[in-house]
Amino acid sequence: MAENKRSMEHPISVMPEVEVDNLARLIYGEGGGVSRKGKEMIGSTVRNRVKSPSFPDTYSEVIYQRRQYSAVGGKRWNNYDHPDKLDSNEYKALRDSQ
Numbered sequence: 001m002a003e004n005k006r007s008m009e010h011p012i013s014v015m016p017e018v019e020v021d022n023l024a025r026l027i028y029g030e031g032g033g034v035s036r037k038g039k040e041m042i043g044s045t046v047r048n049r050v051k052s053p054s055f056p057d058t059y060s061e062v063i064y065q066r067r068q069y070s071a072v073g074g075k076r077w078n079n080y081d082h083p084d085k086l087d088s089n090e091y092k093a094l095r096d097s098q
Contacts, residue, residue: 019059024090025080026063029071031090039093 023046031039049055049062056062063069071077080090 015059022060022063025077026069026071027090027093028080029074029076030069031093032076036089036093039090043093 023043026046027039027042030042034042046059046062050057050059056065063072
């Protein structure tokens with residue numbers, strides 16, 4: 001369990017792809033038209049939860065927790081398919097929230 005918490009502290013370049021993708025989807029879905037700083041704050045809140053003993057150990061577990069984020073499973077979540085993901089605003093915000 002502590003192993004997962006430590007691994008989430010590393011930059012996104014070493015995170016499992018599914019974790020990065022779920023976090024980018026969440027930032028896209030929850031962030032909508034907010035500024036890049038706002039998107040960074042969304043990423044930071046998830047990261048803080050992963051680091052907290054009161055929440056699950058991985059980004060995906062936190063994101064999929066029941067009634068935590070309204071965007072999960074919604075239209076924006078399901079339609080997220082940025083052609084150049086690493087250059088998307090969501091991935092830039094994700095990198096900057098680390």
